[in-house]
Amino acid sequence: MWAALRFHLLPAIKLYLLGFKVLLAQLLNKPLKLPVMPRQHGKVAIVTGGGRGIGYEVVRHLARLGAHVIIGGRDEQEGLAAIKRICEENKEAKVEFEKLDLASLQSIQQFAESFKKRNLPLNILVNNAGVMLVPEGRTKDRFEQHFGVNYLGHFLLTWLLLDTLKDSGKSGHVSCVVNVSSSAHSIGKIRLNDLNSCQHYSAHVAYCQSKLGQVLFSSHLHQQMQREGFPVVSCAVDPGMVDTALYQHLCAPLRMAQSLIARLLFRTPEEGAATVLSAALSPALDGDPGGGYWANGRREMTTPPTFDPQLPLSLWEISLQLLGLQ
Numbered sequence: 001m002w003a004a005l006r007f008h009l010l011p012a013i014k015l016y017l018l019g020f021k022v023l024l025a026q027l028l029n030k031p032l033k034l035p036v037m038p039r040q041h042g043k044v045a046i047v048t049g050g051g052r053g054i055g056y057e058v059v060r061h062l063a064r065l066g067a068h069v070i071i072g073g074r075d076e077q078e079g080l081a082a083i084k085r086i087c088e089e090n091k092e093a094k095v096e097f098e099k100l101d102l103a104s105l106q107s108i109q110q111f112a113e114s115f116k117k118r119n120l121p122l123n124i125l126v127n128n129a130g131v132m133l134v135p136e137g138r139t140k141d142r143f144e145q146h147f148g149v150n151y152l153g154h155f156l157l158t159w160l161l162l163d164t165l166k167d168s169g170k171s172g173h174v175s176c177v178v179n180v181s182s183s184a185h186s187i188g189k190i191r192l193n194d195l196n197s198c199q200h201y202s203a204h205v206a207y208c209q210s211k212l213g214q215v216l217f218s219s220h221l222h223q224q225m226q227r228e229g230f231p232v233v234s235c236a237v238d239p240g241m242v243d244t245a246l247y248q249h250l251c252a253p254l255r256m257a258q259s260l261i262a263r264l265l266f267r268t269p270e271e272g273a274a275t276v277l278s279a280a281l282s283p284a285l286d287g288d289p290g291g292g293y294w295a296n297g298r299r300e301m302t303t304p305p306t307f308d309p310q311l312p313l314s315l316w317e318i319s320l321q322l323l324g325l326q
Contacts, residue, residue, distance in 0.1 A: 123169075136197075147209065177218070185238075
């Protein structure tokens with residue numbers, strides 16, 4: 001009984017209390033509005049999960065600024081419908097859809113290879129797609145779903161496209177990697193000896209771990225790029241509590257309550273996208289170094305786990321091993 005309480009009930013309570021705290025903070029702040037951003041003509045961006053929710057709004061805005069945007073997603077019908085809506089609104093929008101299943105390493109490799117064969121630059125990579133509180137299960141390569149999709153899939157995608165990101169920054173424009181994380185990272189814990197949650201499974205623990213992993217990955221990648229002198233910046237973003245389909249795996253009573261509260265109190269996808277876009281486009285602003293952790297439309301401090309200098313490196317090295325990249 002104590003084990004069930006420790007590994008299932010307590011993590012859920014911690015996550016929902018955090019959500020309540022975040023929601024209160026959002027109510028005390030004015031709705032986010034994106035400032036005027038520079039045009040992005042000639043820039044190429046990839047947005048995972050860009051067919052709906054926050055990702056869709058990111059794609060829509062980047063296209064409006066003149067960027068060539070590629071949506072990477074599992075659902076082709078959803079992606080094409082998103083493109084149709086964007087092009088109806090903006091006749092000059094340049095938006096495409098490419099199949100990308102982050103639960104399949106093969107799909108990620110095929111997506112990256114297909115993109116690189118086109119010899120396009122890559123100026124912005126937004127790792128937005130994700131899952132939350134899904135039932136226990138495994139990806140096609142036997143990784144726990146939160147860890148495999150939210151963290152490891154985006155790690156591999158970024159790694160495979162890193163040379164293109166580096167090359168695209170050489171013309172004087174810094175390339176940017178944005179990992180859409182969550183305030184849930186602040187209560188996450190990286191279990192290096194059980195990243196796949198084989199010993200004990202809690203969807204709440206697994207989700208928070210994957211979000212902390214994204215923050216650690218973002219920080220380590222940014223430091224490595226700066227140390228080696230490459231024109232690539234990396235940041236993590238908390239878009240806040242946003243009214244999207246991400247909450248579909250909540251239990252029925254909570255799902256019903258969430259759907260009612262969300263319409264009144266949650267941010268809209270457009271408001272959630274504002275912080276993502278601020279982080280992605282900040283390197284184009286004079287004097288902004290890019291990178292860092294972003295929330296509420298601005299760069300903020302992260303929580304204590306991200307300041308452990310050994311943990312990001314350990315997670316990075318284990319990730320390379322799991323993906324066979326060493």
